Amino acid sequence: MIMMWFCLCPLFQVLVIGDLGVGKTSIIKRYVHQTYSTNYRATIGVDFALKVLNWDSETVRLQLWDIAGQERFGNMTRVYYREAMGAFIVFDVTRPTTFEAITKWKEDLDSKLMLTNRESIATVLLANKCDQGREVLTNNGVKMDQFCKDNGFVGWFKTSAKENTNISEAANFLVKHIMATENDFLKSVVPDTISPKLNDSQPGTCSACYKS
Amino acid sequence: MAKIENGRKSADSRSIRTISSSHMDDESSLGSDSEINGFTNDRHTDKYGFIGGAQQYSEESAQDVPPEVLRQREVKWLDMLSNWDKWMVKRHKKVRLRCQKGIPPSLRGRAWLYLSGGKVKREQNQGKFEELDSQAGDPKELDGIEKDLHRQFPFHEMFVSRGGHGQQDLFRVLKAYTLYRPEEGYCQAQAPIAAVLLMHMPAEDAFWGLVQICEKYLPGYYSAGLEAIQLDGEILNALTRRVSPLVYRHLEKHKMEPILYMTEWFMCAFSRTLPWASVLRVWDMFLCDGVKIIFRVGLVLLKCMLGTREKLKACQGQYETMELLRTIEPRYMQEGFLVREVLEVPVSERDIEREHHVQLKRWRKNRGELHCKSPPRMHGARAIMASEPPSRQDLRQNPTIIVESPLPPPHPTAQLMKGEKKSKKKGSMKKAPSVMEIPNPYPLAGDPHLPLREPQLPLREPQLPLREPQLPLREPQLPLREPQLPLREPQLPLRDPMPTLRDSTVQQPLVNDTPLPNTPEDSPPPHQPPLNDQPPLNDQPPLNDQSLLTVSPLQESTQSLSSIEADQDTYL
Numbered sequence: 001m002i003m004m005w006f007c008l009c010p011l012f013q014v015l016v017i018g019d020l021g022v023g024k025t026s027i028i029k030r031y032v033h034q035t036y037s038t039n040y041r042a043t044i045g046v047d048f049a050l051k052v053l054n055w056d057s058e059t060v061r062l063q064l065w066d067i068a069g070q071e072r073f074g075n076m077t078r079v080y081y082r083e084a085m086g087a088f089i090v091f092d093v094t095r096p097t098t099f100e101a102i103t104k105w106k107e108d109l110d111s112k113l114m115l116t117n118r119e120s121i122a123t124v125l126l127a128n129k130c131d132q133g134r135e136v137l138t139n140n141g142v143k144m145d146q147f148c149k150d151n152g153f154v155g156w157f158k159t160s161a162k163e164n165t166n167i168s169e170a171a172n173f174l175v176k177h178i179m180a181t182e183n184d185f186l187k188s189v190v191p192d193t194i195s196p197k198l199n200d201s202q203p204g205t206c207s208a209c210y211k212s
Numbered sequence: 213m214a215k216i217e218n219g220r221k222s223a224d225s226r227s228i229r230t231i232s233s234s235h236m237d238d239e240s241s242l243g244s245d246s247e248i249n250g251f252t253n254d255r256h257t258d259k260y261g262f263i264g265g266a267q268q269y270s271e272e273s274a275q276d277v278p279p280e281v282l283r284q285r286e287v288k289w290l291d292m293l294s295n296w297d298k299w300m301v302k303r304h305k306k307v308r309l310r311c312q313k314g315i316p317p318s319l320r321g322r323a324w325l326y327l328s329g330g331k332v333k334r335e336q337n338q339g340k341f342e343e344l345d346s347q348a349g350d351p352k353e354l355d356g357i358e359k360d361l362h363r364q365f366p367f368h369e370m371f372v373s374r375g376g377h378g379q380q381d382l383f384r385v386l387k388a389y390t391l392y393r394p395e396e397g398y399c400q401a402q403a404p405i406a407a408v409l410l411m412h413m414p415a416e417d418a419f420w421g422l423v424q425i426c427e428k429y430l431p432g433y434y435s436a437g438l439e440a441i442q443l444d445g446e447i448l449n450a451l452t453r454r455v456s457p458l459v460y461r462h463l464e465k466h467k468m469e470p471i472l473y474m475t476e477w478f479m480c481a482f483s484r485t486l487p488w489a490s491v492l493r494v495w496d497m498f499l500c501d502g503v504k505i506i507f508r509v510g511l512v513l514l515k516c517m518l519g520t521r522e523k524l525k526a527c528q529g530q531y532e533t534m535e536l537l538r539t540i541e542p543r544y545m546q547e548g549f550l551v552r553e554v555l556e557v558p559v560s561e562r563d564i565e566r567e568h569h570v571q572l573k574r575w576r577k578n579r580g581e582l583h584c585k586s587p588p589r590m591h592g593a594r595a596i597m598a599s600e601p602p603s604r605q606d607l608r609q610n611p612t613i614i615v616e617s618p619l620p621p622p623h624p625t626a627q628l629m630k631g632e633k634k635s636k637k638k639g640s641m642k643k644a645p646s647v648m649e650i651p652n653p654y655p656l657a658g659d660p661h662l663p664l665r666e667p668q669l670p671l672r673e674p675q676l677p678l679r680e681p682q683l684p685l686r687e688p689q690l691p692l693r694e695p696q697l698p699l700r701e702p703q704l705p706l707r708d709p710m711p712t713l714r715d716s717t718v719q720q721p722l723v724n725d726t727p728l729p730n731t732p733e734d735s736p737p738p739h740q741p742p743l744n745d746q747p748p749l750n751d752q753p754p755l756n757d758q759s760l761l762t763v764s765p766l767q768e769s770t771q772s773l774s775s776i777e778a779d780q781d782t783y784l
Contacts, residue, residue, distance in 0.1 A: 040366065048531070
């Protein structure tokens with residue numbers, strides 16, 4: 001069922017980044033449309049999807065930004081990152097190079113985007129394609145935890161878009177952190193109605209959103 | 213011959229073939245779900261080769277050109293192609309007009325190759341593609357390319373099979389480009405461009421087409437820094453300000469930077485945005501007139517989606533705006549509507565150059581020098597031709613399909629003689645009109661649609677009575693002739709090396725110069741009377757050698773898109 005209503009709910013922009021072919025688009029499709037297909041198109045530039053969540057009896061909208069993985073599209077990320085509140089950085093457990101690229105993506109993110117309180121945005125690491133049974137990289141959970149700590153991730157999840165493993169869990173985890181940082185943020189900064197950062201989450205400005 | 217006939221047959225029963233082959237290769241490739249807009253579970257293959265409506269095919273999205281008109285256009289295009297240099301120099305406006313009306317599907321691939329200058333490039337670099345094709349390539353680039361092979365038009369029958377011919381050719385073309393321009397490397401947005409070309413031509417031609425698009429039409433778009441596309445975003449923004457101030461203010465208000473919505477549009481030349489019929493029409497015009505067509509399409513879509521106060525009222529917010537621009541209403545993308553609108557947009561190449569200058573200056577001030585120095589942009593086929601003047605030899609038409617021996621035609625002797633005569637004349641293409649009676653082998657083997665060729669084949673008078681009952685059958689015939697053939701044509705030589713030798717310089721007797729079924733061999737002989745036995749033909753008589761002198765624009769104005777003619781050149 002599709003409903004339209006004047007939405008008073010907060011809207012969070014969430015980035016999904018990572019190397020080419022790690023499954024960013026598939027994760028989003030799985031999360032938003034509950035589907036998985038091997039026939040999907042490579043993302044050129046940026047793509048979007050909206051997920052509406054019920055969160056503590058409140059409705060939260062997540063705007064997922066699916067960003068092209070090829071390195072050269074990194075030249076456009078400044079614009080894509082602009083108003084993000086949280087991010088997933090995705091790698092493919094079967095390809096070590098995509099893991100090595102994580103720090104590069106994280107640095108890119110941190111260098112271009114910072115909350116007003118000088119903190120970086122909440123970022124969750126996703127070890128995707130864990131259904132492939134080759135997740136050598138993530139076998140050592142302690143090591144991964146340490147990696148996340150060292151590199152400023154709020155946490156990590158083994159995910160599989162194909163088998164729908166851990167994707168909504170990871171999203172809920174990220175939302176929780178976004179909410180927390182947002183609260184800090186609201187405490188630390190006097191809300192400014194002109195601020196673009198807050199505009200989208202201000203009630204009454206959006207005409208409609210979709211809920212399935 | 214028999215093999216070609218088989219190929220033809222499989223074209224006719226294409227949906228069955230498609231499904232079975234795709235299942236063969238990848239059970240899951242036709243999963244019940246899809247992310248593609250408008251995809252339904254209906255696994256029907258549309259006339260462009262897309263499965264299940266994957267490229268938004270609908271009866272409304274595409275115009276059916278009556279077969280008689282199509283035949284006429286084919287004759288005209290064949291004449292243009294065989295006298296390409298003359299047409300481009302002396303009658304360029306006519307070429308443009310015909311591109312605006314839509315290139316006949318059967319000749320689209322060839323026309324695109326000529327328009328883009330890919331044909332000349334190929335001739336001037338003979339053996340180059342083969343050489344590149346035989347090299348290994350940079351493993352890093354290959355890795356990137358391989359990741360993308362199954363992600364280009366995954367619901368097109370040519371690309372649906374993992375490791376199938378379409379994907380193999382795509383790999384070859386993209387790899388060859390990274391070897392041809394190692395400093396540029398592979399850009400993901402090149403893949404859809406190459407795939408569109410491959411739907412219309414063999415790999416080598418598609419490669420040169422890609423080279424031309426990357427270097428002449430859209431220079432710098434795919435280079436490492438992606439600066440050119442960002443610059444064009446600024447240009448689009450400035451043009452929007454001029455053309456639709458309301459839209460511009462809305463985009464400004466919601467901080468919609470152009471690269472948020474135009475990256476895919478421009479980098480893929482709308483091939484992933486529009487219904488397929490419209491993609492083809494846009495490309496016809498784009499390859500003729502260059503990037504201004506891309507700008508105009510962008511401006512039309514922006515204006516249609518955001519151009520009124522009511523629309524803006526219902527679209528408050530950045531996300532809402534982006535969503536709107538991602539899901540454009542089909543009526544605005546319908547081919548006839550879109551082409552008409554595009555021709556109306558008052559943006560010329562001079563406007564674009566002027567704005568380019570302004571934005572480049574701004575860019576330098578704000579962001580310093582460009583890192584990638586791209587060659588200057590060429591605004592269309594004529595500019596490209598002027599920059600790389602071809603020799604007559606370069607423009608010579610090479611057959612893409614050579615048929616060893618046509619089946620006995622209804623008038624075998626006459627046709628065989630004509631065939632021999634024609635192949636001997638190969639060297640002087642200027643005399644092309646005399647070879648039009650060459651039997652096209654495709655319709656001869658009991659093809660019920662044969663009579664459709666008649667208008668251009670006056671020697672077949674005895675068969676004329678057959679034509680009448682055929683005419684009402686137009687609809688079922690269209691899908692056979694139109695989209696299927698160009699789609700399949702490039703594949704024929706690859707799938708079926710036996711009956712077809714591509715671009716062989718050694719011409720065999722009975723060579724068929726026309727790669728496509730159901731198309732007339734060439735323009736009719738001089739002095740052919742108008743086809744007065746064809747009531748629906750209100751078009752001009754087929755072009756002949758004198759056509760350059762005798763065809764008046766008025767004669768052509770009876771064609772279906774005549775309304776365009778009146779106003780189109782104003783802005784072009």
